[in-house]
Amino acid sequence: MSINKSLLTGSTTMLILKLLEETDMYGYEMIEELSKKSQNIFKLKAGTLYPLLHGLEHKDMLTSYEKSTGNQRIRKYYSITKTGRKYLNEKTKEWKVYTVAINNVLGGVDFAPVQ
């Protein structure tokens, strides 16, 4: 994840699900979207993403389908499921609780809630 992998762990799943909450996407697209939306802070590696997507599909958080680009190339699109949305919701709540707790320890002010 570039910035410093050791600050995250676990948030990657939340971010991926969040992207898919808006629209279906293929893996490579997620890497780019995540980089763009985070102003180049998150540079997710393919070696992290693909096994993660397979795992999420296995856990019924996602479903996938293949789609041709018009020529030879076939992209694998992922779609979030109801289970995935529920999980995303839980993770987002956890994230808020977690950041408030960290900021309390750091002695900073609390911040406006996400959404």
Place this chain on the structure above:
Amino acid sequence: MSINKSLLTGSTTMLILKLLEETDMYGYEMIEELSKKSQNIFKLKAGTLYPLLHGLEHKDMLTSYEKSTGNQRIRKYYSITKTGRKYLNEKTKEWKVYTVAINNVLGGVDFAPVQ
């Protein structure tokens, strides 16, 4: 770490150094302080903390000394070094960048900076 260990990783070091920036502490005290300051969100395990403290001492982020409580019991106090303070400063900055990036992806508003 209770809340969900997979949301952290790496932030534990920052939190410990932050505690020690204010005053010298012994391990068990850090577990309690962290729990208290985070409103019981962080429940750091002894099995996480002690190896972490040893590692930080090895990296010259901390120094330690033993202190008697007046009776048999001897507590091992840790003190942050200049290197440790520098590292804490970097980690705190990273944490701010990271949370802003996550919140950008989540579509929430940015929050007031820590400190």
Place this chain on the structure above:
DNA sequence: GTATAATATATCGATAATCTATATATGTCA
């Protein structure tokens, strides 16, 4: 007085998240 719980430090092995490296193939542009 004695059992139990809290205090205090420590190590070991397991688990999980992410990385690097590697592989394979297609598309585009100089």
Place this chain on the structure above:
DNA sequence: TGACATATATAGATTATCGATATATTATAC
């Protein structure tokens, strides 16, 4: 045609944290 971007995939290594376990002291309840 060669290089680079696009696209997916797996294997093995690293690292953070945990649960379990061990040991010893102190405080409290029965």
